[in-house]
Amino acid sequence: MSNIPSDLRYTKSHEWVRQAHGEAPDGAVEVGISEHAQSALGDLVFVEVPQAGRSLSAGEACAVVESVKAASDVYSPVSGKVVAGNAALATQPELVNQDPYGAGWLFKVQTNVSIDGAALMSAADYAIYLADEAK
Amino acid sequence: MGLKTALYDTHVLLGAKIVDFGGWEMPLHYGSQIEEHHAVRRDAGMFDVSHMGVVDLRGDRVREFLRNLLANDVGRLKIPGKALYSCMLLPNGGVIDDLIVYFMSETWFRVVVNAGSRDKDLAWIRRHAAAFTVSVTERHDLAMMAVQGPNAREKTLPLLAPAQRTAARDLAPFCGAALDPWFIARTGYTGEDGFEIVLPAHDAAKTWNALRAQGIAPAGLGARDTLRLEAGMNLYGNDMDEDHHPLESGLAWTVAFEPGNRDFLGRQDLENLQRGVGHELVGLLLEERGVLRSHQKVLMSDTAANADDSTALLSGEVTSGTFSPTLNRSIALARVPRTTVSKVQVEIRGKLHTASIVKPPFVRYGKILIPV
Numbered sequence: 001m002s003n004i005p006s007d008l009r010y011t012k013s014h015e016w017v018r019q020a021h022g023e024a025p026d027g028a029v030e031v032g033i034s035e036h037a038q039s040a041l042g043d044l045v046f047v048e049v050p051q052a053g054r055s056l057s058a059g060e061a062c063a064v065v066e067s068v069k070a071a072s073d074v075y076s077p078v079s080g081k082v083v084a085g086n087a088a089l090a091t092q093p094e095l096v097n098q099d100p101y102g103a104g105w106l107f108k109v110q111t112n113v114s115i116d117g118a119a120l121m122s123a124a125d126y127a128i129y130l131a132d133e134a135k
Numbered sequence: 136m137g138l139k140t141a142l143y144d145t146h147v148l149l150g151a152k153i154v155d156f157g158g159w160e161m162p163l164h165y166g167s168q169i170e171e172h173h174a175v176r177r178d179a180g181m182f183d184v185s186h187m188g189v190v191d192l193r194g195d196r197v198r199e200f201l202r203n204l205l206a207n208d209v210g211r212l213k214i215p216g217k218a219l220y221s222c223m224l225l226p227n228g229g230v231i232d233d234l235i236v237y238f239m240s241e242t243w244f245r246v247v248v249n250a251g252s253r254d255k256d257l258a259w260i261r262r263h264a265a266a267f268t269v270s271v272t273e274r275h276d277l278a279m280m281a282v283q284g285p286n287a288r289e290k291t292l293p294l295l296a297p298a299q300r301t302a303a304r305d306l307a308p309f310c311g312a313a314l315d316p317w318f319i320a321r322t323g324y325t326g327e328d329g330f331e332i333v334l335p336a337h338d339a340a341k342t343w344n345a346l347r348a349q350g351i352a353p354a355g356l357g358a359r360d361t362l363r364l365e366a367g368m369n370l371y372g373n374d375m376d377e378d379h380h381p382l383e384s385g386l387a388w389t390v391a392f393e394p395g396n397r398d399f400l401g402r403q404d405l406e407n408l409q410r411g412v413g414h415e416l417v418g419l420l421l422e423e424r425g426v427l428r429s430h431q432k433v434l435m436s437d438t439a440a441n442a443d444d445s446t447a448l449l450s451g452e453v454t455s456g457t458f459s460p461t462l463n464r465s466i467a468l469a470r471v472p473r474t475t476v477s478k479v480q481v482e483i484r485g486k487l488h489t490a491s492i493v494k495p496p497f498v499r500y501g502k503i504l505i506p507v
Contacts, residue, residue, distance in 0.1 A: 042152070042357065043169045045458035046426050046465075064484070066426045068168050068357060068458050071484070090424070 002036040002130060005101055009077070009115045010034060010126035016101065017077045017115050028083050029115055032105040033065060033074060033096065036130055041067040044093040049085030049107045056080060056109060058119065063106050065096065077120060080111030136160070140185035141278045141336040145343055149353055157251030159186040161356050168357035172460045175325055175362055176501050179284035180354035181346055188253035189277050189333060190260065192244045194269035201236060201244055203399055204263055206381060208391035212238035216311045218322055222389055223259065224401030228380035228408060232256050233371055233389075235322060237311055245318075247279070249371045263400070278339035282351055283329035283362075285501060288321075290349040291330055294342070303330070324359065326366025326499045361457050364466060367418060367495025373429055374416060374454040374468050380408055383470060385416035385495070412473070416454065418495040419467040419479065420505060423488050427456030427467035432482040433490075435474060449474075453481065461498045462507055468495065 008016040014037035018030040038044070046066040056062050056076040063074035063085075085107045089095060096104035121129060137160040146153065151162035162183065164171060174180040192200070201209040207221030217238050223231045232252040237245040248256045253273075261271050282291050292300050299314040306312060308328075311320030318333040334342060347353065360370070367385075369375050375384040382390070382405065390405060391397070421427055433451040451471030459466045467490070471479065480487040493505040 042164060043167055045169075045460075046424060048424075066458070068361060068460075069163075071426065071428070 002034070002039070002127075003101070004035070004123045004127050004130075006123040008101070008123060009120035010123070010129075011075065011077045011120060012129065013075050015074060015077050017120060018101075019115060027112065028108045028110045029078060029080075030105050030108050031074075031077060032100055034126070035100050038097050038100045038104070041065060041070070041072060043068055044096050047086075047089040047093045047096060047106070049089060050082045052082050052084055054082045056082060058113075065093075065106075074106060076109060078109055078111045078113045078115065080109040080113070082107055083110050084108045138186070140183055141339040142183045142185060142280075142343055145340045146183065146353075151353075151355060154356070156356055157186065157249070159250055161186060162353070164355040164357045165353050168355065168361070169460045171352060171354035171358035172361050174352035175284045175327055175354055175358060176461055176498070177285070179282065179287040179290050179329075179351045180358065181287075181343070181351045182281045182283070182354050182356075182359050183278075183343070184281050184331070185278040185336070185339065186250035187279060188248040188250065188256065189274040189279060190246045190248060190257065191272045191274060192246065192260070192264065192269050193242055193272070194264075194267060195242055196267040197242060197244050197269050200264060200267035200269045202397055203267075204260065205234075205236065206390045206399055206401060206405075208394075208397060208399075209236060209238065209244065210394075210397070211391070212236075214238070214310070215240055216306075216313075216320070218309045218311060218320055220389055222375070222381050222386060223256065224381070224399075224405070225377060226401055226404065228401045228404040229377035230371070230375040230379065230381060230384065230386075231259055231377060233369065233375065233386075237318075237320065239313065251372060276336055277333050278336040279331065279333050280339070280343065280346075281323050281325075281329065281331045282346060283323045283325040283327045284351075285328060287327070287329035287351065290351050291332075291346065293349065294345055324366075324368060325362035326368070326496055327362075328500070361460055364455055364457050364468065365459050365461055365496070365498035367468070367497060369416075369468070370455055374470075379470070380405060382408060382412045383414040383416065385468070414451070414470050415473050416468055416470050418493040418497060418505070419453070419456075419469050419481065419490040420462075420493050420497075420507065421465035421467075421481070421488060421490045425465060425483050425488055426458050427453050427465045427481060427483070427490070429453050429455055431456065433469045433471055434480040434482070434487070435472070435476050451479075459497060462503060464507065466497050
């Protein structure tokens with residue numbers, strides 16, 4: 001069974017969203033891909049994250065994760081402005097495999113939208129969604 | 136449900152991620168494709184290759200038959216056990232498949248063909264074998280595994296009886312021997328030393344586990360692909376196919392035009408083509424971050440700068456691309472117009488990236504062979 005932290009929100013395209021803490025500006029959320037997504041992709045060898053300052057619409061393709069076998073787009077779960085991309089992934093793409101909910105985060109977006117909004121799934125709903133997808 | 140090899144249950148028990156490959160349910164990796172790749176380059180890894188077709192050809196005229204069927208010349212095989220890599224060609228020179236042929240005896244040759252093309256191969260072989268009264272038998276009763284890496288042979292030898300062990304140890308590269316119940320050959324598809332072992336399917340799981348106990352790491356088709364590409368070896372369906380002849384697929388070295396009186400299928404058209412081969416298969420090394428993939432467009436750098444009517448002529452295509460775990464860079468094989476330029480532009484998701492043309496192999500016997 002895949003690891004699905006209960007404090008995050010999820011998308012149908014397997015991104016997760018976290019209300020960022022600490023150094024991030026108010027209203028910024030952190031985005032990455034789920035444990036399930038990294039496992040399905042396999043060893044990542046290249047990650048491209050959006051530049052700070054870029055404006056994103058919810059559902060917009062804004063990052064790329066490439067494994068040995070294939071490239072996949074990552075879609076922004078929310079609208080807003082990018083405040084940071086995870087620079088460490090340029091040299092250590094494997095962080096996404098090793099720690100998808102921690103050191104393997106992809107980018108941070110400043111947004112006015114509440115992540116509790118209806119478009120995002122709770123951990124419980126995402127677990128059901130994964131189970132349905134596997135059928 | 137797809138076809139399963141005798142080792143399918145073993146792969147599942149080992150936690151393999153199973154994917155469809157040419158109609159077969161095969162292991163892609165057992166956790167980390169990159170670690171499996173490094174295991175083969177640095178120590179020893181093993182692959183289930185039982186999905187490939189083992190075909191025995193028997194008859195008094197089998198050598199004569201194969202000298203007609205194959206672009207390479209089995210007349211070169213003098214010692215029993217010796218192997219030869221060859222293409223099987225359509226009359227127009229298109230590649231039906233690539234294969235390995237083993238000279239077992241004067242009345243018995245064994246060929247190993249690709250999983251994805253075995254049905255059409257068998258039909259083609261049977262169609263031409265009849266005239267030579269050669270019998271064609273597909274060996275569904277056999278399994279096949281490849282044990283590859285600098286320590287692969289040493290780790291495999293203890294599984295053999297003492298007399299057989301000596302025979303296996305003394306095998307020269309690209310030679311095999313029937314060591315009952317195994318047929319073992321010093322061949323492979325990784326650019327490393329090692330063995331390929333053909334054995335009864337019912338012994339496969341037991342042997343696999345014994346090899347694992349020797350410290351040989353199970354490796355999946357994912358690592359097999361990155362290893363073969365680093366070694367500059369073609370993959371059928373990517374780097375060669377029925378729409379391209381061997382001379383534009385980096386396979387001129389496998390076509391034996393000498394002796395000139397040997398008539399093989401495809402010879403006439405290839406001889407005509409030889410005079411004006413417009414394309415060649417080259418190696419590419421991506422100079423920037425990113426990953427080369429098959430079907431990406433390749434533009435010659437000088438024409439990319441001043442687009443004119445000739446631009447369309449001076450573009451090619453990546454036929455196999457991947458991330459090379461040994462180089463930590465992206466590499467590819469690409470079919471491009473014959474050229475003297477040393478740099479090209481590859482279109483990756485709408486953007487042009489610079490790659491340099493290099494001569495494969497990229498990596499052999501654990502060593503990087505291109506300038507990086």
